[in-house]
Amino acid sequence: MTSPATIAAPTTAAAVEVTGLSKHFGAVRALQDVTLDVPAGSLTAVMGENGAGKSTLMKILAGLDTPTTGTVRVDGEQVRRYDPATLLSRHRVALVPQELALAQDRTVAENIMLGVEPGSRPFPHRRRIDERAVALLDRLGVRVDPRRTVRHLDAATQQLVVIARSLARQARLVILDEPTSILSPAESEQLFGVIRSLQADGVTMLYVSHRMPEVFALSQHIHVLRDGRHVGSWPTAQVTPDQVVAAMVGRELAAEFARHDTAPPAPAATPRLRLSRVSGRGFRDVDLTVAPGEVVGVAGLPDSGRVELLRGVFGADPISGGDLALDGTAFTARSPRDAIAARVAYLPGERRQQGILPTMSVADNVTILTLGRRQRFGLLRRRALRRDADTRAQQLRVKTSTTAQGITQLSGGNQQKALLARWLSIEPRLMLLDEPTRGVDVGAKAEIYRLFRTLADEGVAILVSSSDLPELLTVSDRIAVMAAGRLVGVIPAAEATEEKVMALATGAHTMKEKP
Amino acid sequence: MAQMTAQAAPPAGQAASTTPRSPNPLQRFLHAREASTFLALVVLFLLGTTIAPGFLGTDNFLTVGQQIAQIGIMAIGVTFVIINAEIDLSVGSIYGLGAVVCGLLMTSDVAWPLAALGGIAAGAVAGLINGLVTVGFGIPSFIVTLGTLSVYRGVTLLLSGGSPISLSGSDPNVAEFNLLGQGKLFGLLPMQLVIFALVAVLGTIVLSRSRYGFNTYAVGGSAEAARLCGINTNRVKVTAFALSGTLAGLAGVLGLSFLSYVQGVTGTGMELTAISAVIIGGAALFGGSGTMLGTVIGVAFIGVLQNILNLRGISSFWQTVATGAVIILAVAADTWLRRRSGRR
Numbered sequence: 009m010t011s012p013a014t015i016a017a018p019t020t021a022a023a024v025e026v027t028g029l030s031k032h033f034g035a036v037r038a039l040q041d042v043t044l045d046v047p048a049g050s051l052t053a054v055m056g057e058n059g060a061g062k063s064t065l066m067k068i069l070a071g072l073d074t075p076t077t078g079t080v081r082v083d084g085e086q087v088r089r090y091d092p093a094t095l096l097s098r099h100r101v102a103l104v105p106q107e108l109a110l111a112q113d114r115t116v117a118e119n120i121m122l123g124v125e126p127g128s129r130p131f132p133h134r135r136r137i138d139e140r141a142v143a144l145l146d147r148l149g150v151r152v153d154p155r156r157t158v159r160h161l162d163a164a165t166q167q168l169v170v171i172a173r174s175l176a177r178q179a180r181l182v183i184l185d186e187p188t189s190i191l192s193p194a195e196s197e198q199l200f201g202v203i204r205s206l207q208a209d210g211v212t213m214l215y216v217s218h219r220m221p222e223v224f225a226l227s228q229h230i231h232v233l234r235d236g237r238h239v240g241s242w243p244t245a246q247v248t249p250d251q252v253v254a255a256m257v258g259r260e261l262a263a264e265f266a267r268h269d270t271a272p273p274a275p276a277a278t279p280r281l282r283l284s285r286v287s288g289r290g291f292r293d294v295d296l297t298v299a300p301g302e303v304v305g306v307a308g309l310p311d312s313g314r315v316e317l318l319r320g321v322f323g324a325d326p327i328s329g330g331d332l333a334l335d336g337t338a339f340t341a342r343s344p345r346d347a348i349a350a351r352v353a354y355l356p357g358e359r360r361q362q363g364i365l366p367t368m369s370v371a372d373n374v375t376i377l378t379l380g381r382r383q384r385f386g387l388l389r390r391r392a393l394r395r396d397a398d399t400r401a402q403q404l405r406v407k408t409s410t411t412a413q414g415i416t417q418l419s420g421g422n423q424q425k426a427l428l429a430r431w432l433s434i435e436p437r438l439m440l441l442d443e444p445t446r447g448v449d450v451g452a453k454a455e456i457y458r459l460f461r462t463l464a465d466e467g468v469a470i471l472v473s474s475s476d477l478p479e480l481l482t483v484s485d486r487i488a489v490m491a492a493g494r495l496v497g498v499i500p501a502a503e504a505t506e507e508k509v510m511a512l513a514t515g516a517h518t519m520k521e522k523p
Numbered sequence: 524m525a526q527m528t529a530q531a532a533p534p535a536g537q538a539a540s541t542t543p544r545s546p547n548p549l550q551r552f553l554h555a556r557e558a559s560t561f562l563a564l565v566v567l568f569l570l571g572t573t574i575a576p577g578f579l580g581t582d583n584f585l586t587v588g589q590q591i592a593q594i595g596i597m598a599i600g601v602t603f604v605i606i607n608a609e610i611d612l613s614v615g616s617i618y619g620l621g622a623v624v625c626g627l628l629m630t631s632d633v634a635w636p637l638a639a640l641g642g643i644a645a646g647a648v649a650g651l652i653n654g655l656v657t658v659g660f661g662i663p664s665f666i667v668t669l670g671t672l673s674v675y676r677g678v679t680l681l682l683s684g685g686s687p688i689s690l691s692g693s694d695p696n697v698a699e700f701n702l703l704g705q706g707k708l709f710g711l712l713p714m715q716l717v718i719f720a721l722v723a724v725l726g727t728i729v730l731s732r733s734r735y736g737f738n739t740y741a742v743g744g745s746a747e748a749a750r751l752c753g754i755n756t757n758r759v760k761v762t763a764f765a766l767s768g769t770l771a772g773l774a775g776v777l778g779l780s781f782l783s784y785v786q787g788v789t790g791t792g793m794e795l796t797a798i799s800a801v802i803i804g805g806a807a808l809f810g811g812s813g814t815m816l817g818t819v820i821g822v823a824f825i826g827v828l829q830n831i832l833n834l835r836g837i838s839s840f841w842q843t844v845a846t847g848a849v850i851i852l853a854v855a856a857d858t859w860l861r862r863r864s865g866r867r
Contacts (some may be wrong), residue, residue, distance in 0.1 A: 343750075362748050363751075
C-alpha cells in the first residue's frame with residue numbers, strides 16, 4: 009500500500025476529518041484504517057472500484073452505518089452517535105443516495121419540507137411549505153410545481169428534490185453518491201450547474217463517481233480507495249486521469265478505453281438480426297440490421313425508446329408490427345423463453361430489479377439457463393452445476409470467495425460479470441445489452457469491453473444500448489441513434505462524435521410530438 | 524462459440540470484500556438459516572425435560588408426532604407458496620373441504636381409497652383456483668385467499684348441510700380407512716407421522732433438487748428477473764397453490780380418518796398455525812428464501828411447545844397466546860442475528 013499523500017491546504021479548516029476508520033462485517037473488511045480530510049467548501053471526489061469501500065465510507069458519514077474503529081469529526085466536533093438524524097440535525101451532513109428515497113405520492117414541497125414544516129406541529133402551514141420549497145428550488149435554479157406529486161417527476165428532477173431537501177435542513181456537507189448514473193448527458197449538465205452554485209454558497213460536497221470527466225471538471229481534491237484502504241489523494245489540478253485510474257485498479261489499462269479502430273466486419277450476406285419497420289411498446293417503425301461479429305450501439309435519451317427496443321426484440325414486451333429476422337429466418341419472440349431458445353441473450357439495465365436473482369447464490373445465478381444439461385432422473389445435479397458455475401465465474405474473473413456465496417454480497421461490477429457469465433452459457437448468437445457497465449468500476453468496465461471484442465471476433469452480434477456516449481463510441485462499429493421512439497440515424501463509428509450523436513438524439517427530442 | 528479468451532490481465536489485487544473462509548461443518552451449520560430455529564428447538568426440548576413431567580419418553584414423542592402431522596403436511600405446501608412470495612390463507616378451509624368431501628363419499632359407500640382421493644382432489648382444485656385467480660387477475664394472493672378462505676368454508680358448510688358427518692366403525696370400509704389416521708406402522712409409528720415424513724422427504728427433494736424448486740426460489744426472489752431468464756413465472760406460482768391445496772386436502776382426509784367425524788367448521792384457524800410454522804422455520808414473507816427442513820423444525824417447535832404446556836396442565840387459551848408470542852420472538856431473533864452478522 010502506498011502511503012497517502014497529504015493534502016496541502018492548511019489555510020482552510022477541514023470540514024470533515026476521518027481518522028483511522030475501519031469497518032468490518034464479520035470477516036469482511038470493508039474499510040481498513042482510512043484517514044482522509046475534506047476541506048471546508050471544497051468539492052472532494054472519492055473514487056474507487058466497486059467493492060473498494062466507497063459506499064461504506066459514505067454510509068458511515070451519513071450515519072447509516074457505525075464504524076468498527078476510528079473517528080469522524082465534522083467541523084472539529086467528533087461524531088458520537090451514528091444515525092442519520094444525528095448526522096443531519098447536529099452535524100448537518102446530508103446524503104443524496106443513488107436510490108432516491110422519496111415519498112412518491114406526496115408533493116414536491118411536502119417531500120422537501122418533510123420534518124421541518126413551518127407552522128405548528130400537527131397542522132403544518134401548507135402555503136408556507138410551498139413558498140419555502142419554491143425558494144429552495146429557486147436557489148438550485150429548478151422550476152417545478154411544488155404541488156406536483158413526486159411520482160410524476162423524472163429521475164433527474166427527483167434527484168434535485170432530494171438535494172433541495174438537504175438544503176431545507178441546512179446541510180453544510182452534501183454527499184452525492186454517483187449522482188449522474190441515472191441522468192442523461194443534458195440532465196447531468198443541469199446537475200453540474202446546481203453543484204457549482206451550491207459550492208459558491210459554501211456547501212462542502214463529497215462526490216462519488218466512476219466517471220473521470222465529471223470528477224475532473226468539478227472537484228478540487230480526489231481521494232482513491234482500493235480494497236478498503238486509502239491509496240491516494242491529490243489536488244485535482246496536480247493529477248491526471250491515468251494516474252487516478254492506475255491508483256484505483258493498481259495497474260495500467262489505458263488500452264481498453266481507446267476507441268477500437270479495427271475495420272468493421274465485411275457486410276455479411278445475411279445479417280444476424282434484421283428489423284424491418286418494427287414497432288412495439290415505446291418505439292415505432294425501426295429499420296436496423298446487426299451483422300455477425302458487429303457491435304451496434306444504440307444511443308438516445310432515456311425516454312427515446314432504446315431500452316424498449318431491446319426488450320421488444322427479446323420478447324420481454326410484445327411486438328406490435330413489422331418483421332424481425334434472425335439469420336434470415338423470421339423470428340418474433342413472444343416471450344423471453346422463445347428468445348433464449350433461439351440463443352438470444354438480454355442483459356437488463358436494471359440489474360438489481362431485473363438481472364440478479366437476489367436470494368440465490370452466485371452459482372444459481374450463473375447456471376439458471378443451463379439447468380437442463382445437468383439433470384438426471386428429473387433431479388438437478390448440484391455438484392455438476394457448481395463446477396459449471398466455478399468454471400464460468402473464473403473465465404469472467406468474477407471476484408467471489410466461493411460461488412456458493414449470495415449474489416448480493418458481490419460488488420456491482422462482479423454481479424454484472426456474473427450475469428454476463430449467465431448469458432454466455434447459452435452461447436448466444438445475438439446479445440442485447442442494456443447499460444452493460446452501469447454502476448461498474450473502471451477495472452471491470454475494461455474487462456467487459458475486452459469481452460465484447462472477443463465475442464464479436466467469435467462472430468456474436470451485439471446490440472448495446474447505453475446512456476454513456478464515450479462507452480458507445482469505444483465499443484461500437486456503428487451507432488444507431490433513437491429519439492422519441494424512432495430511429496433517427498445510423499452513424500459509422502469512424503465518423504461518430506459525441507456532438508453528432510447528441511445533436512441527433514436531442515434535435516428530434518425537441519420536436520417530439522406529445523402523444 | 525469456443526473458449527473465452529478475454530482474461531489476459533492479472534487479477535487486480537486481493538478483494539477485501541471476499542476474504543475466503545474455510546467453513547468447517549459446525550460453522551457451516553451455524554450459518555445455515557435453520558440454525559437459529561433448531562437451537563431454539565433444542566432449548567425448548569431441554570426446558571421440557573426439566574419442567575414437564577412425562578416429557579421424556581417414546582410414547583410422548585410419538586404423541587407429539589401424531590399431533591403435528593396434519594399441520595406439518597399443510598405447512599409443507601404453504602412453504603412452496605411463501606417462497607414464491609405469495610401467501611395462502613385458505614388452507615384451513617381447504618382442510619375442512621377435503622374432510623367433508625371425503626366424508627360424504629364414505630357415507631355414500633364409495634371405496635375408501637377413492638373417497639380419500641376425492642378429498643385430496645377437492646383440495647387440489649381449490650388450490651388451483653387460488654393460483655389461477657391470483658395470476659389471472661394479477662391481484663395479491665393475500666386478497667384472493669382471504670376471499671377463498673370464506674368461499675371454501677361456505678362451500679364446505681353447504682356440502683355438509685350444517686350437520687356433522689360421523690363414520691360408523693362397524694363398516695369394514697371405514698375400518699380400513701381409519702388405519703390411515705389411527706393405524707401404527709410396525710405397531711409403533713403412527714401412520715399419520717409416517718405420511719408426514721414421506722411428504723416432507725418428497726417436499727425436500729422437490730424444493731432443493733428439482734428444477735421446479737429452483738424456479739420457485741428464482742420467482743420468489745425476483746419475478747421479473749426470473750421471467751427474463753425464460754421461466755414461466757405464472758406456472759410456477761399456480762403449481763405452488765395447487766400443491767398447497769392438495770396437501771391441505773390430504774391433511775383433511777387424515778383428520779377425518781383420525782376422528783371418524785367432521786363438520787362444516789372443521790379446520791378453522793389451522794391456516795394460521797401452518798403459516799406460523801413456516802415463518803418460525805425461517806422463510807421470509809418477502810419470498811425467495813426458506814427451506815423444507817426449516818419448516819419441519821418450525822412444525823416440531825410448535826408441537827413441542829404445545830406438548831409442554833399440555834403436560835404442565837396449562838389451559839389451551841394460554842397455548843394460543845404462547846404460539847403467537849413465539850412467532851414474533853422467532854422472527855425478531857432471526858432478524859437480530861442476521862443484522863449482527865452483517866448479512867441482509
